[in-house]
Structure formats: structure tokens, C-alpha cells
Amino acid sequence: MSTVTKKVFATSKLPHNTGVSAWVAMLPTREIKPRLERARTADVVIVGGGFAGLSAARRISQLEPALRTVVLEAGIIGEGPAGRNSGFIIDLPHEVSADDYGGDCASKSQQDIVIHRRAIALASEIAVEHRWDSRIFDPCGRYSVAMSEKGDAHLVAYCAQLRKLGEDHRLVDAQEIASITGTRCYTSALFTPGTIIVQPAAYIRGVADCLREPISIYERTPALAFESNAEGWTVKTPQGSIHTGKIILANNGHAESFGFFKGRLLQIFTYASMTKAFAPGRLSGERKWAATPALPMGTTVRRVAGQRGDRILIRSRYTYNSMQIVSEGALKRAGAQHDRKFKARFPGLANVDMEYRWAGGMALTLNAVPAFGEVEHGVFAACGCNGLGASKATASGIAAAEMMLGYNSELTQIYRRFPAPKALPPRPFTTIGAKANLRFREWKAGAE
Numbered sequence: 001m002s003t004v005t006k007k008v009f010a011t012s013k014l015p016h017n018t019g020v021s022a023w024v025a026m027l028p029t030r031e032i033k034p035r036l037e038r039a040r041t042a043d044v045v046i047v048g049g050g051f052a053g054l055s056a057a058r059r060i061s062q063l064e065p066a067l068r069t070v071v072l073e074a075g076i077i078g079e080g081p082a083g084r085n086s087g088f089i090i091d092l093p094h095e096v097s098a099d100d101y102g103g104d105c106a107s108k109s110q111q112d113i114v115i116h117r118r119a120i121a122l123a124s125e126i127a128v129e130h131r132w133d134s135r136i137f138d139p140c141g142r143y144s145v146a147m148s149e150k151g152d153a154h155l156v157a158y159c160a161q162l163r164k165l166g167e168d169h170r171l172v173d174a175q176e177i178a179s180i181t182g183t184r185c186y187t188s189a190l191f192t193p194g195t196i197i198v199q200p201a202a203y204i205r206g207v208a209d210c211l212r213e214p215i216s217i218y219e220r221t222p223a224l225a226f227e228s229n230a231e232g233w234t235v236k237t238p239q240g241s242i243h244t245g246k247i248i249l250a251n252n253g254h255a256e257s258f259g260f261f262k263g264r265l266l267q268i269f270t271y272a273s274m275t276k277a278f279a280p281g282r283l284s285g286e287r288k289w290a291a292t293p294a295l296p297m298g299t300t301v302r303r304v305a306g307q308r309g310d311r312i313l314i315r316s317r318y319t320y321n322s323m324q325i326v327s328e329g330a331l332k333r334a335g336a337q338h339d340r341k342f343k344a345r346f347p348g349l350a351n352v353d354m355e356y357r358w359a360g361g362m363a364l365t366l367n368a369v370p371a372f373g374e375v376e377h378g379v380f381a382a383c384g385c386n387g388l389g390a391s392k393a394t395a396s397g398i399a400a401a402e403m404m405l406g407y408n409s410e411l412t413q414i415y416r417r418f419p420a421p422k423a424l425p426p427r428p429f430t431t432i433g434a435k436a437n438l439r440f441r442e443w444k445a446g447a448e
């Protein structure tokens with residue numbers, strides 16, 4: 001009689017969200033889906049209710065509507081990184097340094113654009129279903145803004161690459177960007193029209209809320225472990241369990257907590273602050289705009305118009321946190337940096353305080369590829385968002401669902417070609433190297 005060894009994967013830690021995200025605080029309280037409190041069966045279990053997990057569930061419902069799919073979210077939908085980011089669903093490659101465009105980089109950029117536009121297509125379908133207005137989903141494009149000669153030069157180099165790629169763009173001079181943003185701090189900008197700007201918590205709640213039976217979502221229900229059995233897998237949660245044939249791991253950096261991609265994911269956190277509402281007349285320019293920095297590692301800024309007044313979002317600072325937890329002290333230090341950046345850009349609003357501050361995790365890989373593919377029989381990973389997760393994680397969720405169902409698409413062909421994430425150097429070296437690298441790159445970004 002042959003015996004099959006049972007495989008068990010248990011998580012070593014659960015996600016923790018530090019700080020209160022303004023995006024959640026500004027919405028009505030969510031009607032939270034119940035916890036799983038029984039044993040049940042399903043065809044597919046998705047671990048994680050962020051961009052990747054919910055997009056995977058939606059794609060499954062389109063391709064195989066009869067499949068009983070369960071989404072397990074450890075926290076509350078919208079409170080994790082997918083709902084606490086800056087809300088840019090970006091179409092073009094993010095890293096705009098000329099170094100990224102040598103050799104065969106044009107074809108890599110084109111591939112990235114296919115990935116990002118597939119995500120934008122899904123987001124746009126959902127926007128139509130919900131009849132969202134521009135407060136939640138705004139196809140208004142974005143500005144890349146420079147504050148130094150180095151930043152200006154970077155934008156000019158990026159323009160040349162966009163021309164080669166045939167992508168629409170427009171250089172904006174200092175005067176015009178001042179008339180849009182109401183601040184004279186920017187020396188030039190580049191407008192690209194394809195980015196979607198969302199209220200991220202409203203968006204991700206909306207993605208969840210358009211999933212219907214036979215898809216079930218359980219919130220405040222972490223997957224603690226999964227073990228193999230004769231028919232597939234049993235996923236254990238604190239008060240229940242699910243027998244399933246297939247699993248999609250869509251829990252980004254926490255794939256590593258289950259033992260997958262060990263020593264291959266860089267657990268990077270970034271931080272944001274949002275001001276109190278101020279009277280719109282206090283800042284000239286348009287009441288809504290969104291800007292990413294010309295230089296990677298710089299500062300993202302958004303002006304958000306609301307009924308009670310307008311607010312400014314500042315997102316900057318990256319830290320390496322291998323244990324995937326950010327302390328209140330780290331949040332405070334990032335907040336002090338945000339205050340300085342805010343004052344430098346908006347001296348006329350110097351007495352407007354920040355109301356919310358928060359942090360959130362991203363998982364990067366050394367070779368910038370996703371942590372993707374069938375990692376065990378019937379277990380698929382759609383993790384390692386590499387920063388531009390609103391686009392990349394959405395696409396990897398779609399690709400994981402398609403691959404799991406044996407569906408061939410342009411996206412699955414791209415994802416099949418990705419190499420595995422490279423191994424990081426041993427822990428002490430990674431820690432020292434990552435911290436030094438982040439500091440150096442932040443220093444290089446200077447005022448940007």
C-alpha cells in the first residue's frame with residue numbers, strides 16, 4: 001500500500017495595518033462580511049482580498065461562473081494595502097530612469113504596458129457596473145513632477161522613450177504646472193493621460209461588492225494553514241475550515257509567511273499622510289490633481305476635493321521590515337518627513353495639520369518579477385506586486401485565475417515567461433543592503 005506524505009503549510013504571521021488610512025476614514029462604515037465559522041467545501045479558495053485576490057475571483061466568475069470560490073481576507077476589505085495606497089492605477093512603466101530603457105527594455109516596457117492596461121480594463125468594467133463618478137474612479141491621467149534640474153532632465157529622457165513607444169504624453173512647463181497645482185515648487189512636469197486615479201478604499205470595496213454567489217467572501221478570517229489530502233487541500237481558519245481543489249495565494253508579502261518564495265521577497269513598506277480639510281480658496285489651481293515624482297523614491301502628492309473642503313495627500317519614505325510590521329515610531333518619523341515635504345510645497349497652507357497617517361506593505365523582488373505560478377500541485381501564487389501593485393497585482397490575479405483554469409491569453413503567455421524571483425543575499429546582508437540602498441536612493445531623490 002502506498003502512503004502519500006501529507007504536506008502542511010502554516011503561516012508564521014498575519015498582516016498588521018499600522019495607522020489609520022484617510023481613505024477608509026472618509027467612507028461610511030463598511031458592512032463587513034461575516035467570519036467563516038464552520039466547515040465547508042469550495043472549488044477554489046483565494047487567500048487575500050486585495051487587488052490580486054479580488055481580481056482573480058472576478059476573472060473566475062467570468063470564465064467559470066458555476067465555480068464555488070471563497071475569498072478569505074484576514075482583515076477588513078479596504079483596510080489592507082489595496083485600500084490604503086495613493087490610488088494611482090498606472091498604465092506606463094513607473095521607473096522612468098534612462099537606465100531602464102537600454103537594450104531590450106523597449107520590449108519589456110511594451111510588455112508592462114500590456115499588463116497594466118489589462119488591469120485598467122478590469123477596473124474600468126467595474127467602474128461602469130457601479131456607475132462610479134470621478135470621486136471614486138477618475139480617468140484623468142497623472143503628472144510626473146520635477147523639482148530640480150535632475151528631475152527635469154529625467155522627464156525629458158522619459159519623453160524620448162515614450163515617443164519611441166508611441167505613447168501619448170505632453171511636457172508641461174513650470175508656469176503651467178503651477179497654475180494646475182497652485183504651488184511654484186515644480187520646475188516642470190510630464191502629463192500622461194492613461195492613468196486612472198481612484199479613491200482606493202472605495203474602489204477595492206466596490207470590486208468585492210460586485211462579486212456574487214457562488215463566490216463567498218469571509219472577512220476577519222485569516223487562512224492559518226493549508227494541508228494536502230486525497231482530494232486536494234484543507235484550508236484552516238480560526239473557527240472553520242474549507243475542503244478545496246485549488247488555492248490562489250494572493251496575500252502578497254505574506255506568501256513568505258507560509259514558506260513560499262523564502263528569502264526572495266523584499267518586504268518594503270511605504271507611508272502616507274493626509275491633511276485636514278481646508279477651504280478650497282486657500283490654494284489656487286485645480287481642485288483635483290495627482291502627481292508622482294519624476295525621480296523614483298520621491299514624493300507622491302494628490303489634491304483631493306471633498307464636500308467639507310480639500311485635502312492634500314503626501315506619500316513618501318520606504319523602509320525595509322523583514323517581519324512585516326511597522327512600529328508607531330517609524331510611522332511618526334515618516335510623518336515628520338511628510339510635514340517637511342508638505343510645508344516645502346505648500347507654504348501658504350503651513351498651518352494646516354495632517355489628520356491621518358498610515359503605512360502599508362509591498363513585496364518587491366530583486367529582479368522585479370512577480371512571485372507567480374503553481375507553487376504546489378493546485379496551489380497558485382499571484383504575489384510580489386513590486387510596488388505598482390494596483391496595476392500589477394490586478395493583472396497577476398487575472399493571470400493566476402486564467403492559468404488555474406487552463407485558459408490561454410496574452411497575459412498568461414507573458415506570466416509564463418517570467419523567471420523565478422532571484423534569491424536575496426542572506427538575512428543580515430539583505431537587511432544592511434536594503435536599508436543602505438533605500439537611504440541612498442532617497443538621498444538621490446533629494447527634494448523630489
Ligand SMILES: Cc1cc2nc3c(=O)[nH]c(=O)nc-3n(C[C@H](O)[C@H](O)[C@H](O)COP(=O)(O)OP(=O)(O)OC[C@H]3O[C@@H](n4cnc5c(N)ncnc54)[C@H](O)[C@@H]3O)c2cc1C
Pocket residue numbers: 011014015047048049050051052053072073074075080081082083084085086087088089090221222223224250251252253254269270271272315358359360361362363382383384385386387388389390391392393
Ligand atoms: C501608502 C501606499 C501608497 C501606495 N500607492 C500606490 C499607488 O498609487 N499605485 C500603485 O500601483 N501601488 C501603490 N501602492 C502599492 C499597492 O498598494 C500594493 O502594491 C498592492 O496593494 C498590492 O496588491 P496585492 O493584492 O498583491 O496585495 P495586498 O493589497 O497587500 O492584499 C493582500 C491581502 O491579503 C491579506 N492577507 C495576508 N495574509 C493573509 C492570510 N493569511 N489570510 C487571509 N488574508 C491574508 C491582507 O490582509 C491583504 O488585504 C502603495 C502602497 C502604499 C502602502
